[in-house]
Amino acid sequence: MPAGGELLGRTLEITALHDLVDGAPQRGGALVVIGEPGVGKSALLTAAQGRATERGIRVLRTAGVQSEATVPFAALHQLLRPILPATHGLPEAHREALRVAFGLSDAAPPQLFRIALAVLDLLAESAARAPLVLIVEDAHWLDRGTADVLAFVARRLESDPVILLAAGREGSEHPLADPSLPQLRLAALDDAAAARLLDAHAPGLAPARRERLLEEAAGNPLALVELPRALEDLGDAPALPPWLPLTTRLERAFAARESELPTRTRALLLVAALNDGDSLAEVVRAAGVLVGAELSVAEIAPAVSAALVTVDETAPDETVLRFRHPLVRSAIRQTAGLARRQAAHAALASVLTDQPDRRVWHRVACRLGPDDEAADELEAAATRAARRGAIAGAVSALERAAQLTEDPARRGGRLLRAAELAFEIGRRDLVLSLLHEAEPLELGPLERPRLSWLREMFEAGQWSGSAKVAAIVEIADRLRLGGDAYRALNALLLVALRCWWANPDGHTRELVVAAAERIPVPEDTPELLATLAFAAPRERGAVVLDRVARLDADAARDPETLRLLGSAATGIGAFPEAPRFLEAAVAGLRAQGRLGLLAYALVSQAWTGIFLGGWRVAISAAEEGARLAVETGQPTWATAAKAAEATVVGLQGDQSAAEALATCAEGLSLSMGATPMLSLVQLARGSTALAAGRHADAYEDLRRIFDPGDIAHHGYVRDWVLVDLVEAAVHSGHTDEARVIVHEFEPIVAETRSPLLRVNLCSVRPLLASDEHAEALFRDALGADLSAWPFLRARVAFAYGTWLRRHRRAVESRPLLRAAREAFDALGARTWGERARQELRASGETSRVDVPEGRDDLLTPQELQIARMAAQGLSNREIGQRLFLSHRTVGTHLYRTFPKLGITSRSELHGALSGPRVVAV
Numbered sequence: 033m034p035a036g037g038e039l040l041g042r043t044l045e046i047t048a049l050h051d052l053v054d055g056a057p058q059r060g061g062a063l064v065v066i067g068e069p070g071v072g073k074s075a076l077l078t079a080a081q082g083r084a085t086e087r088g089i090r091v092l093r094t095a096g097v098q099s100e101a102t103v104p105f106a107a108l109h110q111l112l113r114p115i116l117p118a119t120h121g122l123p124e125a126h127r128e129a130l131r132v133a134f135g136l137s138d139a140a141p142p143q144l145f146r147i148a149l150a151v152l153d154l155l156a157e158s159a160a161r162a163p164l165v166l167i168v169e170d171a172h173w174l175d176r177g178t179a180d181v182l183a184f185v186a187r188r189l190e191s192d193p194v195i196l197l198a199a200g201r202e203g204s205e206h207p208l209a210d211p212s213l214p215q216l217r218l219a220a221l222d223d224a225a226a227a228r229l230l231d232a233h234a235p236g237l238a239p240a241r242r243e244r245l246l247e248e249a250a251g252n253p254l255a256l257v258e259l260p261r262a263l264e265d266l267g268d269a270p271a272l273p274p275w276l277p278l279t280t281r282l283e284r285a286f287a288a289r290e291s292e293l294p295t296r297t298r299a300l301l302l303v304a305a306l307n308d309g310d311s312l313a314e315v316v317r318a319a320g321v322l323v324g325a326e327l328s329v330a331e332i333a334p335a336v337s338a339a340l341v342t343v344d345e346t347a348p349d350e351t352v353l354r355f356r357h358p359l360v361r362s363a364i365r366q367t368a369g370l371a372r373r374q375a376a377h378a379a380l381a382s383v384l385t386d387q388p389d390r391r392v393w394h395r396v397a398c399r400l401g402p403d404d405e406a407a408d409e410l411e412a413a414a415t416r417a418a419r420r421g422a423i424a425g426a427v428s429a430l431e432r433a434a435q436l437t438e439d440p441a442r443r444g445g446r447l448l449r450a451a452e453l454a455f456e457i458g459r460r461d462l463v464l465s466l467l468h469e470a471e472p473l474e475l476g477p478l479e480r481p482r483l484s485w486l487r488e489m490f491e492a493g494q495w496s497g498s499a500k501v502a503a504i505v506e507i508a509d510r511l512r513l514g515g516d517a518y519r520a521l522n523a524l525l526l527v528a529l530r531c532w533w534a535n536p537d538g539h540t541r542e543l544v545v546a547a548a549e550r551i552p553v554p555e556d557t558p559e560l561l562a563t564l565a566f567a568a569p570r571e572r573g574a575v576v577l578d579r580v581a582r583l584d585a586d587a588a589r590d591p592e593t594l595r596l597l598g599s600a601a602t603g604i605g606a607f608p609e610a611p612r613f614l615e616a617a618v619a620g621l622r623a624q625g626r627l628g629l630l631a632y633a634l635v636s637q638a639w640t641g642i643f644l645g646g647w648r649v650a651i652s653a654a655e656e657g658a659r660l661a662v663e664t665g666q667p668t669w670a671t672a673a674k675a676a677e678a679t680v681v682g683l684q685g686d687q688s689a690a691e692a693l694a695t696c697a698e699g700l701s702l703s704m705g706a707t708p709m710l711s712l713v714q715l716a717r718g719s720t721a722l723a724a725g726r727h728a729d730a731y732e733d734l735r736r737i738f739d740p741g742d743i744a745h746h747g748y749v750r751d752w753v754l755v756d757l758v759e760a761a762v763h764s765g766h767t768d769e770a771r772v773i774v775h776e777f778e779p780i781v782a783e784t785r786s787p788l789l790r791v792n793l794c795s796v797r798p799l800l801a802s803d804e805h806a807e808a809l810f811r812d813a814l815g816a817d818l819s820a821w822p823f824l825r826a827r828v829a830f831a832y833g834t835w836l837r838r839h840r841r842a843v844e845s846r847p848l849l850r851a852a853r854e855a856f857d858a859l860g861a862r863t864w865g866e867r868a869r870q871e872l873r874a875s876g877e878t879s880r881v882d883v884p885e886g887r888d889d890l891l892t893p894q895e896l897q898i899a900r901m902a903a904q905g906l907s908n909r910e911i912g913q914r915l916f917l918s919h920r921t922v923g924t925h926l927y928r929t930f931p932k933l934g935i936t937s938r939s940e941l942h943g944a945l946s947g948p949r950v951v952a953v
Contacts, residue, residue: 039079040232040253041225042072045216049080052195056089056163060189062196064171064208067218069279069359070254073199076218077167080197084165090158091165095310095354096173097361102393102429103308104422105133105147108178110310111166112151115158122157123909126150129625133177133420135389141419144177146625148184149916153909155185156192156918163193170358172204176424183207187663188917191924212662220251229253234260248281254357258285283363289338290364297334299323302376304341304353305364306397308390312343312353314383321379374398389413402438410436411446418453427453431466444473448483455486458665478519481510485523501527501540505547517551521559524548525596528566532603533708535747541568556583558593558600565600569748573604573784585612591620595633602636605751605788608820610640618653622914631660635669638676642683643752643788645822647859648896651680655893656915668709671700675712682720683823685863690720711737711746715753722756723863730760738773751777751789755824758796759831771800791821795828798835806835826855830864834871842875849875890932898925899933903941 039046045065052061065073084091094111112130119127129150131137142150158164168174168182186196186208198208202217209215221229226246230237233256237245249255259281290301299319307315312329320327332353335341340360344352355361365373377397384391392409399406414429430450437443447470454462467487475483485507488500504527511520528544544567553560556579564572580601585594598613614637621630634657641650658673674697682690694716701709718733734757736744754777761770774796781789794816798809810832818825833848853868872878891899894915901911908919908926915922930936933944 039072039075040229041221042076045076045218046079048216049076049197050083052197053080053083053087053089053165056084056087056165056193056195058193060159060192060194061214062186062189062198063214063216064186065197065199065216065218066202066209067199068202068220068252070252070282070357071218071220072253073218074169074357075253077169077197077199080165081167084195089163089165091167093167093169094174094178095168096170096175096178097308098173101173101175102425102432103175103390104135104417104420104425105175105177105181106308106390107168107174108151108181109134111168111178112154115154115164118158119154122150122153123913125913126153129421130154133422135416135420138419142421143625143627144180144421144423145184145627145916147177147421148181149625149913151181152185152188152192152916152918153912155194156920159193160920164195166194166196168196168198168208171198171200171208172206173358174206174208175422176207177420177422179207180424183210183213184663184916186213188921191921192918221253221256222251226251226256230256230260233257254359255282258282261285261289279359282359283366286340286357286360286363287367290335290340290360290367293334293338294331296323296325296327296331299376300327300332301335301340301364302368302372303379304355305361305368306373306376306394307380308393310352310354312351315353317383318376318379321382322376389416396432396436399436403436404438407433407436407442407446414450423453423457424459426450427457427459427462434469441474441476444470444475445479447473448475448479451486452482478511478514478516481507481514482516482519485511485519501531501536501543505543508547509550512547512551517553518559521548521551521553521557521563524551525559525563525566528563532566532569532748533706533746535708535745541571544568545572555579558589558596562596562600562603565603569604569786570780570784573786576600576604577606577609577785577787580606580609585616589616591617591624591626591633592629594620595629595636598633598640599636602640603748604784605786607640607643607788609787610636611644611646614640619914622916625916627660627916628664628666631657631664631666631669631673634660635672635676638673638680642676642679643823644820645859647680647683648900651677652893652897652900654680656897660916667700667704668706671697671704671706671709672712674700675709675716678713678716679719682716683723683864684860685723687720687724690716694720707743708746710744711749714744715749715756718753718760719756722760723861725863725867727760727763730756731764731766734760735766735769751786751792754789754792755795755827758799759827762799767800770796774800791816791818791824795824798828799831803839807832810835822855823859823861826852826859826861826864829855830868830871833868833875837871837875845875846872846877850877891929895925895929895932898922899929899941899945902926902938903945 049063052063055061065076067073081091092111092114094107096107119130126149128137128139129142129147132139132142133147155164171179174182182196182198189196200206200209226249230242230245230249237260245256245259249259290298293301296319299322300315303319303322304315307318312332316327316329329351332341332343336343340356342354342356344354368376374397377394381391381394381398384394392406392413396403396406396410410429410433414426414433417425417429427450430446430453434443434446434450437446447466451463451466451470454466463486467483470483485504488504488507504523508520508523511523524544524547531541531544545564548560548563548567551560561576561579565576580597583597594613594617598610598617601607601610601613614633617633618630618637621633634653638650638654638657641647641653654673654676658670658677661667661670661673674693678690678693678697681693694713697716698710698713701707701713714733714736718730721730721733734753736742737746737753738750738757739745758770758774761767774793777789777793781793794813798806798813801809810828813828814832818828829848830852833845833852836845836848849868849872853865853872856865856868897915898911901914908922911922912919926938933941935941935944
């Protein structure tokens with residue numbers, strides 16, 4: 033609390049906030065202040081606002097209100113209202129996303145992250161004229177849509193002149209409390225500062241009372257200011273019981289102060305405390321209904337004098353009423369009594385006739401028993417919320433509608449719909465709670481299996497193996513027999529994905545396959561192909577390969593179906609078929625703002641790029657996929673993305689960076705109990721060791737993937753690392769073990785016709801052959817079509833050239849070693865390229881060393897991704913829309929990129945990014 037304009041004991045905190053605000057014209061940032069009630073969070077934000085005002089920086093404010101947490105994007109609209117006129121400068125898609133979010137358009141519902149990007153764009157557009165400081169109080173009470181959007185924005189403010197400062201309670205779970213965001217944890221004042229604050233606000237206290245107040249306040253600034261006043265108001269009456277929690281004592285102090293105000297002022301305060309808006313005029317109208325008389329704004333003055341509220345007449349459009357502290361609001365609500373609160377809610381509902389979403393929540397707050405009419409209104413509000421992209425708000429509305437529904441069947445249906453929406457946004461605990469409530473109720477013939485499926489999916493656990501598969505197959509059959517083929521197939525699709533990762537037995541896989549093939553859908557249905565590919569890549573791999581190869585990625589398809597087709601191709605080892613689907617899927621998912629699915633598609637694209645030699649695309653896709661997977665709460669894909677990053681970095685020769693990334697992926701995998709994903713970690717470590725020539729280490733890392741008794745075992749990732757394992761085995765004295773493994777794969781490739789296995793087997797056969805047969809097998813390998821596998825082809829050429837040189841055929845070896853060196857250099861496989869140079873020098877030929885341009889060694893994956901898009905002619909705004917960044921952030925990345933590439937203009941990007949320089953040594 034300020035004393036003489038100073039926040040006592042907060043020098044470091046004030047400095048941190050001032051530094052952020054002062055830097056706003058040059059850079060952006062975010063900071064979340066976390067602490068207990070009354071510890072001074074609001075005071076700090078107010079001080080930051082004052083600093084911004086001194087510097088001529090525009091301030092936008094909003095606050096979470098407990099009663100408005102169910103109104104979609106309520107706090108976001110309050111925050112942005114002063115700059116909404118600037119939406120005219122946004123792309124039409126962003127203008128429309130904001131119109132839909134704020135209920136101004138009935139267009140198709142945008143993805144939440146499309147709304148978030150539109151907000152980021154609006155802020156960047158406004159900040160281009162003058163820097164902005166965003167103040168967000170009581171973040172723990174924000175509606176979920178607003179909180180998600182602001183968390184998205186907070187992660188992307190580095191290059192925009194926008195500072196976001198938020199405050200939330202200690203221990204509260206909300207998106208802005210994410211540990212990935214910068215935080216300032218606000219502790220209680222130390223003894224000296226607490227004493228100074230108490231003496232400033234209550235001078236002349238008797239020593240005994242002063243000591244008691246210091247002890248009870250325990251360094252809480254609000255308590256140090258308010259408790260002395262409460263004791264003064266009590267006079268000779270008994271003091272507040274010392275055993276009560278501090279927040280309760282503060283609430284009682286505020287309630288006592290409120291009780292002394294005039295009746296009409298108290299009515300205004302009660303309506304304001306229950307309102308989900310901050311308009312003083314709105315409060316005055318509703319309070320007039322409550323007391324049955326016309327009121328004026330002047331009647332709030334006693335509450336202002338009592339330091340319970342403030343009135344801001346400088347706010348745009350209308351005068352705003354704010355409580356001095358959230359504990360004042362809660363104190364007024366709690367002391368009013370149920371009947372009085374219901375009457376106030378009814379009064380608010382009566383004046384909000386033009387705002388149906390707000391009106392219905394006040395209306396239902398008046399109800400204790402069933403009310404089907406109110407339930408119907410809530411269901412309609414849920415539909416509107418979903419249409420606006422506020423899924424969490426729709427869940428809340430359906431849940432409350434179910435509570436007000438008298439008919440058990442309709443109540444069960446609403447609970448089930450709420451559970452399905454909660455499933456979409458990953459709210460596991462809420463899903464299970466809703467299902468538990470719905471289960472004993474009457475449900476329709478299709479609703480019961482839908483409920484059972486949701487329960488099985490959440491209760492089974494993502495890495496439970498085959499334990500629950502039979503139950504889910506039965507549910508899928510019931511959905512199919514009920515005519516719901518789509519849900520039946522999607523139920524099996526999720527189980528099939530688990531089958532790919534969890535190493536279940538053959539019987540379990542066949543259950544899934546048989547159930548999927550019983551569903552009456554066309555044989556090229558993407559969900560069916562993906563289910564077959566994931567559940568049984570060995571048994572159905574050839575079938576999936578044939579069907580996928582016939583499909584046209586350019587046909588009008590939803591990006592999600594394209595993602596499924598690309599993932600199905602990778603699942604059976606048909607990597608050359610995957611890019612055409614995945615590239616279109618990534619582009620489409622970007623355009624739709626579907627970040628959760630985009631993360632999955634990017635991870636698939638990264639691994640495809642690794643095997644097909646597109647390492648620059650792979651590292652960018654993996655890095656972006658990892659960021660989006662973390663942001664969208666998908667640790668599975670974050671793990672796979674980090675492992676892909678580690679693999680590329682290791683192949684390029686940076687062993688320390690590769691190990692750091694692999695360790696990160698390992699930690700994510702173990703924290704989820706997703707031990708089969710450790711196979712990707714071992715792949716990254718093994719390929720890194722092999723690139724460095726540490727064959728024994730590589731063999732030890734990779735053999736774990738082949739050992740059924742090891743937690744890193746994986747039946748299909750073995751296909752991915754077969755070449756690495758064999759090469760490591762041959763050079764570390766384990767040739768016989770490698771021969772046994774390769775022998776096991778021979779019938780598999782014949783059965784599945786897996787493109788990956790086919791090229792891998794033809795590549796390793798010469799490594800295991802006797803000298804008598806090796807050369808013919810090398811020639812067979814090089815004669816095979818390896819055009820889609822440049823790294824593998826380079827390795828075969830390198831191995832063959834090395835074999836020739838060591839058999840004293842140096843002249844014949846040079847063209848092969850030269851081709852291998854050039855391919856390794858083009859890929860950026862530096863250690864592999866150096867090994868090829870060593871062999872060339874041993875053959876008697878002077879080699880050359882690749883001097884890579886800045887793009888690989890100096891550019892970050894994101895800088896490289898942006899530079900490539902700019903080289904293709906995309907504008908900063910177009911790049912920002914694709915990468916979910918502001919156009920100013922894109923410009924900053926390009927500004928950093930130009931000197932790294934040795935260029936000064938955008939027109940030079942294409943030349944700078946094409947091909948490495950080569951010098952002789």
